[in-house]
Amino acid sequence: MRDTNNDQAVVLGGSMAGLLAARVLSERYKRVVVIERDALPPVGEHRRGVPHARHVHGLHPLGLEILNELFPGFSTSLAASGAVLCDVLSDGRWQLSAHQLRQLRTGMAALFASRPYLEGHVRALVRQLPEVRFLEESSISGLTVTADKRVITGVEVRGPDGLSSQIAGSLVVDATGRGSRTPTWLTELGYQSPAEERVEIGLGYATRRYRLRPGAMGGDQLILTAGTRANSRAAALAVIEGGYHLLTLAGICGDYPPTDPAGFDEFMTRLPTPDVAAAVAGAEPLDDPVPFRFPASVRRRYDRLAAFPAGLLVIGDAVCSFNPIYGQGMTVAATEAMTLRELLARDAAPDARRYFRAITPAIDIPWDIVVSSDLAFPEVPGQRTAKVRLANAYLPRLHAAAAHDEALATAMIRVIGLKDRPEGLLRPDRVLRVLRGNLGNGKGASPAVVVPAAR
8 A cells, every 4th residue: 555645545426336436445545535416315315316216226146245245244234124135036036038937046145125225324334434435515527637647636526615626536436327427538638538339228117115915925025027029018026125115117118107106007017927016906005106217228438448547447337337127237336346456456546448458347248138138129229140139039938948947047047146157048958958948838938928936
């Protein structure tokens, strides 16, 4: 660790990505400043800068493992205070291509809680770190740089009193999400802005909170109904802290769920499977539906830039913002934070190009999953490569076989949970099981059949 009066790192944004970046930076720097434009609320309360926080969120098994490593006892502590800790497959109905994966214990944990509850607990733990302090209700005016514009030296900040000041940093980490201004700052400094890859999904959400009748979900904690080619509507009904349930309905390419209660209910009855509507029947709504719009998944290719200023890194949605229906964002941010941690062990201000190359594998897999899955819907524009066409021909058949086959169901959920690479689903032995499974059930890959859960 360098012992200078500038032995300080600056994190832009108190998002989950920013909080995890601050956590790993605290191991290397004597001081870490998190600059957040919002007033940060108590645990469980919504933050203005996270408009999607009212909707169902997912933390994949890999993400939960990382949080437990960074904050020992994290999952058991949250479960003790009201979150639900369970098995990702035996306690959830995963309905993909209108086939339900066979339910069985996998040993992979799932944690169900609202986003404000989860993020609030992580923020509380980061606040306890003696190296970290938060500057709330403060906005970033720009970066400070050396005269030759090759090294970022800190940031210009406007505080809640409207006054500007400079905060020095040996390293600045941009965790400001989709609205990141790093591409603009690069252009202003004479660097090339990163190329963007986009998938225009036109996603619309609506979410409502319920108190379900006893036994409405039959002991399950999640019902996830993915869209099919014939019916692209989707839903997730999940337990959260306090024993309440969140229901998020989703539609693509302008087929948005209504926010009036009657329209919301009608949309729910037209999902690919009836399970969500059956579970919500007779439930007590606790609020009106709230909307959210997500026009496109966006990946900024910082890893392909020939030059980048020293002392600046980018993390989380500011690098790649995934279609949120797949629940990958928090887990990918966690894997990026762990990559940063490894690099910090060697250098307090890691080389930016090395960092962006290092996080690329953590982005490639979920990005490929998102792109292939979204391009399965004919109405979504985009190039359907041979790889995409193969995946979208194979997966419905895999889902059909996994409704009966425990090994295939486990393999599928491990890929969804970002524990295994998707290529493993094409192992010869698994392809053979898929072929046998489709012949054995006599239904082929028809997306119109839901196989009942096996306990």
